[in-house]
Amino acid sequence: MKQEWIEVLQEKMDHHLVSARSDLETYRFDASFGEFFPEAVVYVTNTEMVRQVLKIANEYKVPVTPRGQGTGLSGGDLPIHGGIILDMSQWPASVEVFPEDLVARVSPGTLTSEIHAEAEKHGLMYPPDPSSSNISTIGGNLAENAGGPRGLKYGVTKDYVLGLEVVTPEGDVMHTGGRTIKNVTGLDVTKLLVGSEGILSIITSATLKLIPKPATKQTVMAAFPTMETAGEAVSTTLTSGILPAKMEFIDQACARAVEEYEPLGLPTDIEAIVLVEVDGHPTAVQEESDTVMKIMKELGGTSVSMPRTKEEALNMWKARMLVSPAIATIKPTRASEDATVPRSQIPAMMAHLADIREKYQLSLVVFGHLGDGNLHPNILCDKRDKEELERVEKAVGEIFHFALELGGTLSGEHGIGTMKSPFLEDELGLVGVDMMKRIKQSWDPNNIMNPGKIFPDKGQRLILSREVEG
Numbered sequence: 285m286k287q288e289w290i291e292v293l294q295e296k297m298d299h300h301l302v303s304a305r306s307d308l309e310t311y312r313f314d315a316s317f318g319e320f321f322p323e324a325v326v327y328v329t330n331t332e333m334v335r336q337v338l339k340i341a342n343e344y345k346v347p348v349t350p351r352g353q354g355t356g357l358s359g360g361d362l363p364i365h366g367g368i369i370l371d372m373s374q375w376p377a378s379v380e381v382f383p384e385d386l387v388a389r390v391s392p393g394t395l396t397s398e399i400h401a402e403a404e405k406h407g408l409m410y411p412p413d414p415s416s417s418n419i420s421t422i423g424g425n426l427a428e429n430a431g432g433p434r435g436l437k438y439g440v441t442k443d444y445v446l447g448l449e450v451v452t453p454e455g456d457v458m459h460t461g462g463r464t465i466k467n468v469t470g471l472d473v474t475k476l477l478v479g480s481e482g483i484l485s486i487i488t489s490a491t492l493k494l495i496p497k498p499a500t501k502q503t504v505m506a507a508f509p510t511m512e513t514a515g516e517a518v519s520t521t522l523t524s525g526i527l528p529a530k531m532e533f534i535d536q537a538c539a540r541a542v543e544e545y546e547p548l549g550l551p552t553d554i555e556a557i558v559l560v561e562v563d564g565h566p567t568a569v570q571e572e573s574d575t576v577m578k579i580m581k582e583l584g585g586t587s588v589s590m591p592r593t594k595e596e597a598l599n600m601w602k603a604r605m606l607v608s609p610a611i612a613t614i615k616p617t618r619a620s621e622d623a624t625v626p627r628s629q630i631p632a633m634m635a636h637l638a639d640i641r642e643k644y645q646l647s648l649v650v651f652g653h654l655g656d657g658n659l660h661p662n663i664l665c666d667k668r669d670k671e672e673l674e675r676v677e678k679a680v681g682e683i684f685h686f687a688l689e690l691g692g693t694l695s696g697e698h699g700i701g702t703m704k705s706p707f708l709e710d711e712l713g714l715v716g717v718d719m720m721k722r723i724k725q726s727w728d729p730n731n732i733m734n735p736g737k738i739f740p741d742k743g744q745r746l747i748l749s750r751e752v753e754g
């Protein structure tokens with residue numbers, strides 16, 4: 285028999301709601317590890333629908349988990365306490381650019397790449413560029429405070445949010461911020477909501493800051509025999525007066541995986557391949573890219589090269605873009621982490637990751653944003669193999685603890701979700717977590733908004749298989 289709340293919701297939402305087990309099947313996964321069934325999925329396409337769903341959910345105290353495109357890597361949109369999945373992906377895409385104000389108003393279901401394309405039509409740029417831009421929604425980016433390769437020079441999603449429209453857990457519509465560059469009226473609730481991982485409100489519209497699109501850009505690629513020299517090349521570049529837009533790297537295992545997947549002629553007998561992009565005025569870009577080439581060569585970089593055409597540049601970046609699909613062929617399951625360390629600690633972190641690979645005999649590859657210390661250690665495994673999964677759990681725990689020891693953080697861009705919540709207190713301390721919990725409790729007294737995320741459930745011990753005691 286259907287629960288009363290589903291019947292009440294069905295009456296309001298009609299064909300926008302599904303609750304048959306077969307229709308819920310795909311919603312038990314996201315791009316992370318876990319598997320949890322919701323009890324109903326509602327396809328919302330406007331703010332009024334969100335309002336109605338939240339009013340009913342709040343009355344019946346039913347969990348609501350917002351979901352964009354399900355590309356999250358920390359389990360943020362898994363309905364771990366059942367209830368309703370609020371599917372935002374069917375919300376019509378909308379990007380209204382106001383070129384004279386350098387802002388854009390966007391709907392939550394819009395793909396990030398659609399915002400990039402619309403801004404560029406006006407000679408403008410929306411800088412945040414998660415590698416998932418073609419497949420993730422701006423709503424998901426806002427909720428995770430997503431970053432991307434351009435974060436080194438331009439910052440992350442929160443740096444480009446001027447205002448939000450959200451629906452509160454009680455089903456009220458609220459506006460934060462505005463569309464001016466400066467705005468210090470009241471508490472900065474906009475910043476609180478960006479990165480709140482769907483545990484406070486549903487984002488239904490956002491006003492984003494745009495900047496003039498840099499006139500040109502140039503890529504430099506280099507291979508390094510050791511991680512130390514790659515790290516040195518990065519710090520020497522950043523202290524030479526140049527701030528590249530991107531400084532990315534892939535390790536040897538990633539280079540080998542890409543070459544197996546699609547041969548691009550990458551060197552595979554090295555420890556790291558570094559890709560740098562400088563952007564700006566053509567004269568500055570020419571000078572800066574020449575200097576980067578010189579630094580890379582002086583610090584022992586091999587195969588140091590600069591593309592002559594746009595196509596050649598795209599081909600170089602293909603090496604970085606193909607890492608995800610290439611490593612996905614190694615084993616069926618992927619634990620993708622984003623432990624982030626101060627830049628000076630990158631070689632120490634890389635050395636420790638190599639030790640962890642040996643100690644736990646795991647297939648561990650690393651790539652990421654070298655310029656800002658945001659590494660992506662990825663462990664390729666098979667989650668059906670319980671013994672291997674135990675080793676993965678231990679390895680992931682060690683990665684987090686070592687990153688914190690080095691003065692780093694659990695997450696540079698993927699969020700805490702459910703996967704990293706047992707470690708939250710290790711980074712924030714008891715008081716830090718308690719103050720955050722108080723915000724959550726006063727904002728959402730019935731705890732209906734994405735429960736079980738950011739804060740660990742009572743007795744939650746494991747991260748990947750998410751075992752809860754008692």
Ligand SMILES: Cc1cc2nc3c(=O)[nH]c(=O)nc-3n(C[C@H](O)[C@H](O)[C@H](O)COP(=O)(O)OP(=O)(O)OC[C@H]3O[C@@H](n4cnc5c(N)ncnc54)[C@H](O)[C@@H]3O)c2cc1C
Pocket residue numbers: 314315349350351352353354355356357359360361372392413414415416419420421422423424425426427428429430431432433481482483485486487488608697698734
């Ligand atoms: C191949 C690949 C590459 C990636 N590269 C990057 C990268 O470079 N940088 C990066 O930061 N991330 C990256 N990610 C992770 C992921 O794409 C981002 O976290 C993205 O922001 C998630 O968007 P989504 O639409 O898929 O949201 P989902 O995964 O569906 O949801 C993510 C979180 O947002 C919440 N949420 C979704 N919509 C709303 C809303 N409207 N209101 C309130 N809460 C909401 C959900 O509850 C959940 O907690 C990558 C993922 C993949 C698979």
